[in-house]
Amino acid sequence: MNKNEIVDLLKIDSPDEVQKLFSQARKAREKAFGNKIFMYGFVYFSTWCRNNCNFCYYRNANQIDRYRKAPEEIIAIAENLAQSGVHLIDLTMGEDLSYHQDDFNSLLEIVNRIKESTGLPVMLSPGLIEDRYIDLFAKQGVEWYALYQETHNRDLYSRLRLDQDYDQRMHGKGYAKEKGMLIEEGILAGVDESLEDIADSILEMGKIGAAQMRVMSFVPQKGIPMERVEKPSPLLEEKIIAILRLMYPEVLIPASLDIDGIKGLEDRMNAGANVITSIIPPKTGLAGVAQSSMDVDDGGRTVEEAAQILRRMGLRPATALEYRNYLTSIRKHTNCM
Numbered sequence: 001m002n003k004n005e006i007v008d009l010l011k012i013d014s015p016d017e018v019q020k021l022f023s024q025a026r027k028a029r030e031k032a033f034g035n036k037i038f039m040y041g042f043v044y045f046s047t048w049c050r051n052n053c054n055f056c057y058y059r060n061a062n063q064i065d066r067y068r069k070a071p072e073e074i075i076a077i078a079e080n081l082a083q084s085g086v087h088l089i090d091l092t093m094g095e096d097l098s099y100h101q102d103d104f105n106s107l108l109e110i111v112n113r114i115k116e117s118t119g120l121p122v123m124l125s126p127g128l129i130e131d132r133y134i135d136l137f138a139k140q141g142v143e144w145y146a147l148y149q150e151t152h153n154r155d156l157y158s159r160l161r162l163d164q165d166y167d168q169r170m171h172g173k174g175y176a177k178e179k180g181m182l183i184e185e186g187i188l189a190g191v192d193e194s195l196e197d198i199a200d201s202i203l204e205m206g207k208i209g210a211a212q213m214r215v216m217s218f219v220p221q222k223g224i225p226m227e228r229v230e231k232p233s234p235l236l237e238e239k240i241i242a243i244l245r246l247m248y249p250e251v252l253i254p255a256s257l258d259i260d261g262i263k264g265l266e267d268r269m270n271a272g273a274n275v276i277t278s279i280i281p282p283k284t285g286l287a288g289v290a291q292s293s294m295d296v297d298d299g300g301r302t303v304e305e306a307a308q309i310l311r312r313m314g315l316r317p318a319t320a321l322e323y324r325n326y327l328t329s330i331r332k333h334t335n336c337m
């Protein structure tokens with residue numbers, strides 16, 4: 001599909017046409033993955049951040065309670081997630097300078113121990129880090145570097161990610177990919193982007209060879225500049241998921257529990273997503289990003305809850321081995337994209 005064709009698909013709004021789009025996306029998913037769905041454990045281990053993204057609750061200027069979890073606790077949480085059946089551990093932080101100051105030695109050690117004790121692949125979402133740190137994580141065998149541009153319209157980017165260089169952020173992903181890491185790219189829906197902007201992003205995600213491609217609806221947060229911007233219609237995110245699936249049938253496309261909690265899972269799966277992200281163990285004091293607390297402590301965001309919904313839909317959680325095998329094949333695929 002070219003840009004105009006993508007924009008035309010984004011415009012459809014009759015329920016019949018929308019359902020047809022979703023059903024085609026599900027067929028494309030089934031052809032590439034059968035009924036297998038992957039699940040990611042989410043560990044937001046430090047909510048300290050030097051940046052001031054206009055959309056984010058954890059922006060530096062927002063006066064909120066913050067935490068930085070101790071290494072032992074991070075490792076225990078990852079082990080708990082692994083036992084519950086997730087296929088990957090996503091280690092996420094704000095741009096917390098204390099990790100930069102020790103040259104990421106403490107995080108490297110944490111990653112090592114998690115890899116050793118869980119045997120699971122790891123995704124790192126540390127924000128933008130210097131190339132020399134990417135080198136270290138790549139050498140350690142960290143499988144994934146997640147770094148979302150949010151939009152590929154430079155002007156809009158500068159209004160969202162205040163004082164963060166567009167090209168440096170794109171470079172970080174490219175560099176990680178060169179070093180053999182898989183990369184995840186992501187955009188936000190409902191942040192004043194045009195349909196043309198969305199189409200540009202969809203094309204760009206393919207160009208940079210992202211193996212995982214994410215869209216998340218903006219969720220208004222207390223105390224941020226965009227506090228009064230309305231959450232977009234869920235249909236926009238779902239249409240983007242479906243179009244991504246049709247354009248890139250073999251990639252990973254998340255249904256994030258961070259936007260609408262567990263009740264938002266079914267619609268995102270129906271649109272063609274194939275990985276459930278933001279699974280968080282209950283009662284650990286951990287936060288989500290877009291929805292800092294929804295469904296976390298009461299155990300709504302668990303493998304068990306998600307698996308029940310999948311089974312009702314004729315889908316099933318993959319095995320750890322299936323996920324590993326998939327990584328091997330997508331690595332080959334994105335290297336020739």
Ligand code: SAM
Nearest residue numbers: 055056093094095125127148217218219289290
């Ligand atoms: N601090 C690192 C960074 O920004 O790259 C890692 C955290 S990253 C996982 C946080 C992501 O959550 C952002 O890139 C954005 O896509 C999403 N996010 C943050 N605030 C949000 C909000 N209010 N609504 C929806 N998504 C949000």
Ligand code: MD0
Nearest residue numbers: 125146256258277278289
């Ligand atoms: C999620 N809350 O998957 C997480 C986060 C970071 N790599 C992912 C945005 O929804």
Ligand code: SF4
Nearest residue numbers: 049051053056059094
């Ligand atoms: Fe910091 Fe990431 Fe939030 Fe931006 S999105 S303020 S970099 S935690």
